[in-house]
Amino acid sequence: MAPRTSIADFRNFLSSSNRIVALCGAGLSAASGLPTFRGAGGLWRTHSPTSLATPDAFEDDPALVWLFYAWRKHMAIKASPNRGHYALAELAKRRENFLCLTQNVDGLSPRAGHPDAQLRALHGSILDVKCFNECGYVDKNNLDDPVCPALAPAAEDYPSNETLPLLDPNVPLPSINVEDLPHCPNCKTGLLRPGVVWFGESLDFAMLDEVDSWFRQAPIDVILVIGTAAVVNPAARYVDKARRMGAMVVVVNPDPSSGAGLSRGDFFFQGDASAILPQLFEDIIGKMDEAGRIV
Template identity: 50%
Template sequence: MASGNPTLIHSTISSSYNSNHGPSNDIASFKEVLSSSTRVLALCGAGLGASSGLDTFRGPGGMWRNYRSQSLATRDAFTSDPGLVWLFYSYRRHKALAMEPNEGHFALAELARRMRKDGEEGFLCLTQNVDGLAQRAGHPEGSLKLLHGCLYDIKCANSVCDYRERNNFNDPYHPSLGISSEDDEKLLPAANKVQAVATYLDPNKSTTTISKDELPHCPKCITSLLRPDIVWFGEALPGNTIDEIDQWIDKAPINLILVIGTTAQVYPAAGYVDMARHAGARVAVINMDGEGLGSAGGLGKDDWLFVGDAGTILEEILSRPSSEKEKE
């Protein structure tokens, strides 16, 4: 296992951006380092999906049906009101399926293919996103690790039952969870509404009319409910995923780490930024905001900060230099 492996519990911390030297935003120098790198790690967050039009459910606008989205992403909320939690994720599945991968997703997928040599992955993408857009962009499976699961994966809520479904794109997943056009409008996040922040409902109080009998049940153990195969707050990340990441990290030094659309405040994901940096990797941050970068803060003169739309920026900075194209 990689030394200094971060804790495996999904949690958040607060950090602030602090740089005494100032990073570069020079695309040419970044491309030069990228083209000479043999090992590149990327950490992707909600900002990448936002370029496709997806709600991030973060910050003051991170509301759904007057609920704080993070309060619904817990085992306690599911135990208390599984119908409400299922509706929330059914809405997210519905919206994500209506979106298309953006230029950034395709650029990362192409970089993964470009850096795969002799059967070895020279590029590894760790995504905190559950929207499935990277997979739909054709990102090679071997170089993509889903840290927090996927909206289209399902598992039994009973931890001793091993039933799982992968890549179930049915919309709705279950007849009881259908979202009509009218419902779609009702369930829009109450973004930027002060009253929504002040009057959000208690997720421990049932407000849905969907009974447990109407919800999807496990076909294997019969009695238990199915749930989205998402890593909720307070849950450990999949051990096999962490092991695969550690094995890749331990193989050889990382030359460059890309921090894309994330404030790098959620562990263990944020810990990989620290790990790569301490091992000598240079850091490139691509984000809508240059402040509050969490573990990706403290960028120095040998690092890069590209502020703006992640999809647009990635398409530009990850494209091959003309000199490389001429060699083909």
């Protein structure tokens, strides 16, 4: 049978739930104007973003990779948290046994006031920079925009009816010497790189141990899967683990196919997280206005 879709039924269940976990993906930040790079048109210039998100790509063309991430960093700094971020932050403040696992690197959840103790950024942060040579240097929450003068083309703003030259595949990329890219001030030899987890790299083991420990403490009542397909580990593993522990799975996603595989006891809410989450949590956090304030 199809999963349930009643907001009232879900509110009743959430009100009586104790341990809650949320798994968030790019869809959570879509309403903040940040691209998800999924589906038709999911390219950056002529490149698949996943092809730029590897250590090999950085070694082959660090200027290209840095331009991509410097642009994404600029977009993240310009963006504001949306009502979905604020709703999750408010839920965390009111429920001690709530843990939010985000695959997003944009830093919007902390800016929405989500308590650090109840938030784990699985894939790092685009606001962090670290040494590519792994000398140990990390600069957290670096808000330099552009990251360095050579990357200024990635931090330009144009009217909404004009295309940023950097994003136009018909406009040649600016020529950038490797010497002009940010270098590590600690080891003096390595390039700095974005503080995100690239394909082929391991997630932070200490953080994963913390998450696993939280899962083991007691049964989980509900896992919210928000704006993500959750088909890649560790995301998929957490959904499966929560389900085995008796959790109800609740999917919030504009893609109707995201409800496939849910059971009759689960919930599926099709739509934008910024609109749906404040409704789902209203009995606990109160009513939220359009700016994300509790009224």
